[in-house]
Amino acid sequence: MKFHRTLVQAVAETLQQIFVVGVYADKAVEQVLKHNPRWGSRDRRFIAETVYEMVRWWRKLNVILDADEKGSSNYYHLFAVWQILNAVELPKWEEFEGVEASKVLERCQKISLVRKYRESIPDWLDEIGSDELGEAAWEKELHELNKEAAVVLRVNTLKTAPQKLKQTLLEQGIEINGPIAGSALWDRVKKDAVIVKRQNLVALPEYKQGLFEVQDASSQLVAPFLHLKPGMTVIDACAGAGGKSLHIAAIMENKGKIISMDVEERKLVELKRRADRAGAKIIQTQLINAATISRLRNTADRLLLDVPCSGLGVLKRNPDAKWKLTREFIQEIKKVQQEIISNYSQMLKPGGIMIYATCSILPGENQHQVEQFLNKNKEVFEFIEDRKVLPSEGFDGFYMAAIRKL
Numbered sequence: 001m002k003f004h005r006t007l008v009q010a011v012a013e014t015l016q017q018i019f020v021v022g023v024y025a026d027k028a029v030e031q032v033l034k035h036n037p038r039w040g041s042r043d044r045r046f047i048a049e050t051v052y053e054m055v056r057w058w059r060k061l062n063v064i065l066d067a068d069e070k071g072s073s074n075y076y077h078l079f080a081v082w083q084i085l086n087a088v089e090l091p092k093w094e095e096f097e098g099v100e101a102s103k104v105l106e107r108c109q110k111i112s113l114v115r116k117y118r119e120s121i122p123d124w125l126d127e128i129g130s131d132e133l134g135e136a137a138w139e140k141e142l143h144e145l146n147k148e149a150a151v152v153l154r155v156n157t158l159k160t161a162p163q164k165l166k167q168t169l170l171e172q173g174i175e176i177n178g179p180i181a182g183s184a185l186w187d188r189v190k191k192d193a194v195i196v197k198r199q200n201l202v203a204l205p206e207y208k209q210g211l212f213e214v215q216d217a218s219s220q221l222v223a224p225f226l227h228l229k230p231g232m233t234v235i236d237a238c239a240g241a242g243g244k245s246l247h248i249a250a251i252m253e254n255k256g257k258i259i260s261m262d263v264e265e266r267k268l269v270e271l272k273r274r275a276d277r278a279g280a281k282i283i284q285t286q287l288i289n290a291a292t293i294s295r296l297r298n299t300a301d302r303l304l305l306d307v308p309c310s311g312l313g314v315l316k317r318n319p320d321a322k323w324k325l326t327r328e329f330i331q332e333i334k335k336v337q338q339e340i341i342s343n344y345s346q347m348l349k350p351g352g353i354m355i356y357a358t359c360s361i362l363p364g365e366n367q368h369q370v371e372q373f374l375n376k377n378k379e380v381f382e383f384i385e386d387r388k389v390l391p392s393e394g395f396d397g398f399y400m401a402a403i404r405k406l
Contacts, residue, residue, distance in 0.1 A: 002091075003090075003091055004043075005093075007039075007043055007046055007047060008076070008079060008095075010032050010036070010047050011047055011050050011051055011054070011075070011079060012075035012076060012079065013032065014028045014029060014031075014032045014047070014051045015051060015054060015055070015075050015078070016073075016075060017031070017032075018051075018055060018320055019058075019323070020073075022324075024318075024320060024324075025051065025052060025055050025318070025319065025320040026318075028051070029047065029048050029051055029052070032047065033047065033048070041199075041200070045198075050079075050082070052148075052319060053082065054078065054079070054082050055319045055320050055323075056120065056146060056319035057082070057085075057120045057146075058120060058322075058323060059116070059117065059120040059121065059122070060108075060111070060117055060118070060119075060120040061078045061081050061082055061120075062078070063107075063111050063117050064081050064085075064104055064107045064108050064111065065077055065078060065081055065099075066107070076093075076095035076096060077095075077096070077098070077099050080096045080099040080104075081099065081104050084099070084101045084104045084105065085104070085105075085108060115139065115142075119142045119143060119146055120146065120322075121142065121322055122322060122323070122325075124326075124327045125312075125322065125325065125327075126138075126142075128327065128330070128362065129141075129142060129312075129362075132362050132363050132364055133361070133362075133363070140392055141361060141390055141391050141392055141397070144316075144390075144391035144392045145312075145315040145316055145391050145397075146315075146316075146319075147316060148198075148316065149216070149314075149316035149317040149395075149396070150177075150195055150216070150217070150394070150395060151195065151196050151197070151198050151199075151201070151214065152193055152194070152195050152196075152214070152215060152216050152217050152220070152395070153193065153194040153195075153196060153201070153212045153213065153214060153215070154192055154193055154212060154213050154214075154215040154220050154247060155192045155193070155194065155211070155212055156210055156211055156212055156213060156246070156250060156278050156279075157192060157250045158249065158250050158253075158254060158278060158279045158280065159209070159210055159211050159278070159279055160211045162191065162192055162194070165194070165206065165211055165212060166194060168206060168211075169194070169196065169204075169206065172204065172206070174196055174197070174199070174204075175196060175197035176194060176195065176196055176197075177195040177196065177197065180195075180394060183393065183394055184393075185217055185218065185221070185389060185393045185394065185395060186217060186394065188221060188224075189217045189220040189221060192220070193217055193220055194212070201214060202214075208277070209277075210277040210278040210279055213243060213246060213247075213274075213278070215243050215247070216314075216317075216395050216396045217394075217395040217396075218313070218359075218389045218393075218395045218396040218397070218398040219243065219244065219359075219396065219398065220247065221387065221389065221398065221400065222244050222247075222304070222306065222355065222357055222398070222400055223244055223247040223248045223251055223304075224251065225355055225387065225400050225402060226248065226302045226304060226353065226355055226402075227302075227353060227402075228248060228251045228252050228302060229252070230252045230253050230255035230256055231252075231255050231256045232252065232256045232257075232301040232302055233256060233257045233259075233299060233300055233301050233302075234248055234252070234256065234257070234258045234259070234300065234301065234302040234303075234304070235258075235259045235261065235296065235299075235300040235302070235303050235304070235347050236248065236258060236259070236260045236261065236304045236306070237261050237288060237303060237304065237305055237340075237344045237347065238261070238262065238304075238305055238306045238307055238308070238340065239260035239261055239262050239267070239268070239271060239285075239306075240262060240267050240271070240306070241267050241270045241271055241274065242260055242267075242270070242271030242274050242275060242283070244304060244306060245258055245260040245271065245275070245280070245283055246274060246275065246278050246280050246283075248304070249275070249278070249280035249281075249282055249283055250278075250280070252282065254279075254280065254281050254282050255282070256282055257282055257284065258280075258282050258283045258284065259284050259286055259296070259300075260275075260283050260284065260285050260286070261285070261286050261287065261288040261292065262287070262288060263287065263288055263289075265287060268285040268286070268287065271283070271285055272285050288344075290343075293343060293344060293346055293347060294346075296347045297346050297347060298346075298347070298348070298349045298350070299347060299349060300347050300348050300349060300352055301349065301352050301353075302352060302353055302354075302355075303344070303345065303347055303348045303352065303353075303354040303355070304354075304355050304357070305340055305341055305344055305345075305354065305355065305356050305357065306355075306357045306358070307336070307337045307340050307341070307356065307357070307358055308333055308336055308337070308340075309333060309337065309358035309359060309360040309365050310325060310329070310330050310333060310360045310362065310365060311325075311359055311360065312325075312359075312360045312361050312362060312397065313358070313359040313360050313361045313389075313391065313396050313397025313398055313399075314359045314396045314397065316391065316396065317396070330362075330364075330365075333365070334364060334365060334369065337358070337365060337369050338369060338372060338373065341356055341369065341370075341373045342373065342376070342377075345373075345377075345381070345403075345405070348405045349405065350405050350406065351404070351405065351406075352404070352405050353384065353402055353403070353404050353405075354381075354402070354403045354404075354405065355400055355401065355402055355403075356369065356370055356373075356400070356401045356403065357398065357399060357400040357401075358398070358399050359396060359397065359398055360397065360399065361388075361390060361391070361397040361399070365399075366386075366388070366399035366401075367386065367399075367401075370383065370386065370401045370403070373403075374403070379406075380405060380406055381403050381404065381405055381406065382403070382404050382406060383401070383402075383403055384401075384402040384403060384404055385401070385402050386399070386400060386401035386402065387399070387400050387401075
């Protein structure tokens with residue numbers, strides 16, 4: 001492999017934005033690529049993939065380099081370590097002086113005996129994971145979370161048929177990966193889901209026409225879990241940018257009403273734009289507050305609470321979250337989760353079904369939260385079923401619980 005100084009420098013500057021300035025990895029990569037529009041697809045892919053993988057293995061790279069607890073600020077040396085671990089021969093640049101391949105490999109072998117180094121994770125997070133999931137399960141899931149995430153599309157059935165879209169994508173030169181044999185999760189979503197090779201999908205005319213959305217297979221399980229029927233009133237109370245609201249609209253065949261809510265106006269603006277593109281005409285957007293909850297009391301046939309969480313189930317696609325999360329944040333977010341399920345559940349009508357969902361794999365954010373809510377409200381709500389999706393099933397980690405109002 002031939003390295004170009006400009007690209008390696010771009011990687012170094014992007015890492016600095018992430019670890020010094022505090023910019024999220026996806027935004028940092030987006031910024032560097034936006035500022036250099038002349039780079040070809042190969043160069044852009046090199047920068048994006050290198051940054052994401054170095055972020056994923058950040059602690060491991062620093063420990064191999066024998067950096068202190070704050071980490072190394074020599075991004076060229078860290079880059080050199082990453083390339084050596086991938087069996088890539090480095091050019092004789094002065095920026096790489098002092099990094100010897102034999103010592104890197106020897107050090108890597110030595111630290112591989114320690115899980116927190118081997119799997120590149122903070123001490124506190126390793127402790128929480130093993131405490132809540134058990135040593136064996138945590139080891140397995142942690143290993144899976146360090147793999148690259150699959151790129152999954154959800155076909156927008158309001159505008160096209162799955163087979164027709166697949167054929168169109170193939171004609172565009174989009175590489176479609178084969179079905180995942182033996183995966184119970186994939187079997188449940190494969191009718192409307194497509195796995196494709198990583199590329200700039202949002203530039204495709206099919207995306208701009210609203211024929212598909214990028215949505216992980218685990219996330220595609222949530223809307224069907226609501227047991228929807230056309231004509232229902234559905235409230236998506238933590239809608240964010242609206243991926244699940246769009247899926248709900250497709251399942252309901254644009255018949256009924258979806259009230260998509262969030263505490264942030266900017267997310268609802270994006271949701272409305274996406275709904276217009278997708279042809280999801282039954283979606284209404286609204287800011288959520290105490291007055292809104294009171295006004296909508298006992299109105300929803302179905303209520304989706306995709307609550308804020310640690311995001312540990314999606315570390316494959318957001319590896320920098322490992323370094324931005326704290327133990328204190330997880331404790332605080334649990335309080336927020338309990339407040340949301342307690343307050344927002346008022347909007348569900350008797351006989352209606354509520355889904356509590358997170359993209360976490362920690363029981364403390366999932367089963368324990370549902371149990372706590374039901375213990376306080378056993379006269380009004382009853383548990384129906386839940387579903388735990390683990391990263392070892394091939395996609396994002398997710399949790400969803402169905403609760404009925406009596």
